[in-house]
Amino acid sequence: MQKMMNEEVQNQLKQIFNDMKNDVTMVLFTQEGECYSCEETKGLLEEVTELSDKIHLELKDINTDLDDVKKYNIEMVPSFVILDSNKEYHGVKFNGIPAGHEINSFIPALLEISGAVNEEIPADFLERIAKIDKPVNIKVFVTLSCPHCPGAVQKAHKLAMLNKNIEGEMIEAQTFMELSNKFNVSGVPKIVINDTLELVGNQPIDQFLAQIESL
Amino acid sequence: MSLNFNFNFTQPSQNKAKLNPEIIHDFLVIGGGPAGFNATLYAKRKGLVTGMIAKRIGGQLLNTSSVDNYLGIKDISGEGLMEQFLDHIHQLEVPILEEVEVTRVEKVNDLFEITVNNQTVFKSKTAMIATGSNPRKLGVEGEQEYSNRGVAYCAICDAPLFANKEVIIAGGGNSAVEAAIDVAKVASKVTVVHRSEFRADQILLDQMMSNPNITVFKQTQILRIVGDVKMTGIEVLDKSSNETRMINADGIFIEIGNIPSSDLFSDLVQLNEQREIVVDSKNMTSVPGLFAAGDVTQVAYKQIIISVADGAKAALAANEYINHHNTSK
Structure with missing residues (x-):
């Protein structure tokens, strides 16, 4: 298969990956037979793995690797999670290929899980995040042509990384049309918290927290 | 499915300049669109201590699929143009504080105090409002109800x-x-x-x-x-x-046009009937030392190139204002 990323993007990424501190592992779930964008997602992840020796890839099947499916709450394919150097899951998940604009949520997630800090979060937000003690699932529906979407995905992932009770997942709306219809997604980014609370648009972290605190 | 990579992530180790709440700036810009970018460019080159505070870098440019009327740049996406603008600003090490909401602007003892997220206050001798505009709504029955349901x-x-x-x-x-x-x-x-x-x-x-x-x-x-x-x-x-x-x-x-994002400033500066900020020929608002540029003002024809030029005018006028103010003291 022809490379998805051109040389320019590859070189940019190599440079950026120099900032990675520790190793990270991506665990990708696909399935035998029909699977929209599974091949492409695997291709992209393999290409990214080649750009840094700190990035590793494990391939799993949603129908056979059931222990892992359960461990990481995998519900659809393609889907992948990013683990830290101790192979620990911090709730950072992508459903569908993070191409197009979503490369801008994918790359920061790799860096942050490796321990490279990108942006500081104000202390009062950190306090509020630490206080969240119930399980929280944040779904962020995106399209690959949406410039505002990666910001929302990054925030969901950031919250997940900062609190064990929170899981943040990107969902590519076209790949998972049925799920998108179920949540009436007709504008992105659409943020759904614990399948009940909804936010539309790339909201500030304050708004995420206000919704979570209302649970 | 679009598999092209619209990559615009900047390196964390590139020490980006940070906006400092401890110092008094010469010229602070509120807003992250074309007017704001160009204003900081001009201000920085004049030697002013400047910076930008933005809710969203790129502004409406991000919603524009292609730009074909910016002289000298042919067939570029709105986002592509924004990246070129941003690259230019980064080269000049203009500090940018993004993803924050300006909650208050006031003039206290000849200094503008700009409060973000209800906590941090930035101070500046002059300031510029370039908050642009937001999509206008139709205002018909069903619009709100089916918002994001079609x-x-x-x-x-x-x-x-x-x-x-x-x-x-x-x-x-x-x-x-x-x-x-x-x-x-x-x-x-x-x-x-x-x-x-x-x-x-x-x-x-x-x-x-x-x-x-x-x-x-x-x-x-x-x-x-x-x-x-x-x-x-x-x-x-x-x-x-x-x-x-x-x-x-x-x-x-x-897609029926935009309304100016001027609500926060309605008690501070004069607005016209369309709620656009009224500015003079040098982009100064009704408050001395406070400037405005781009779509948030009464400027005719809301175009990228016009906002860019407007930002330059405001920055040059702010520089003039500071010089005049310093010598007259």
Whole structure:
């Protein structure tokens, strides 16, 4: 298969990956037979793995690797999670290929899980995040042509990384049309918290927290 | 599926300049669009201590699929142009504070105090408002109810969600016609509804009219948006025959222009009837030392190149203001 990323993007990424501190592992779930964008997602992840020796890839099947499916709450394919150097899951998940604009949520997630800090979060937000003690699932529906979407995905992932009770997942709306219809997604980014609370648009972290605190 | 990579992530180790709340700035810009970028460029080159505070870097440029009327730059995406602007600003090490909400601006003892997220306060001798504008709403029944259940305001973001569906575009300017052409690439049918005559560029109108997937109704007013769980269509008034009828569709993109984002400043500076900030020929507002530029002001014709030029004027005027102020003391 022809490379998805051109040389320019590859070189940019190599440079950026120099900032990675520790190793990270991506665990990708696909399935035998029909699977929209599974091949492409695997291709992209393999290409990214080649750009840094700190990035590793494990391939799993949603129908056979059931222990892992359960461990990481995998519900659809393609889907992948990013683990830290101790192979620990911090709730950072992508459903569908993070191409197009979503490369801008994918790359920061790799860096942050490796321990490279990108942006500081104000202390009062950190306090509020630490206080969240119930399980929280944040779904962020995106399209690959949406410039505002990666910001929302990054925030969901950031919250997940900062609190064990929170899981943040990107969902590519076209790949998972049925799920998108179920949540009436007709504008992105659409943020759904614990399948009940909804936010539309790339909201500030304050708004995420206000919704979570209302649970 | 778009597999192109619109990569714009900057390296964490590149020590980006940070906005400092401890110092007194010469010229602070509120807003992260073309006017703001160019103002900081000009201010920095004049030697002013400057910086930018923005909710969203790029502003409306991000919602523009292609820009073909910026002199010297041919066929670029709105985002691509924004990246070039940003790259230029980064080179000059202009500190940018992004993803924050300005909650208050006031003038205290000749200094502007800009409060963000209700906590941090930045101080500056002069300041510029370049907060741009937000999509105008139709203001018809059903618009709010079906907002994000069919009613959408960002064609490039949401077009993929309407693949093989029937879509209406409301509006008659460049952004409406561009949206129609973009959405027609994925939707099964696009209907453009406009209450009067088109004012889009002829070059875009030609493209739209020659697209077999696009139907156009002029002199047609949208009365309401109807639906059940999601929107199912609109009721319109045909102004030429004075008859009402229904147009069925799964979605509607509202592209009828913008309203200035001036609410935060309404008690501070003079606004006109359209709620645009009134500025003089050197972009100063009714408050001495406080400038404004771009779409948030009464400037005629909201265009990228006009906002950019407006930002330059405001920065130069701020520099003049500071010099004059210093010598007169």
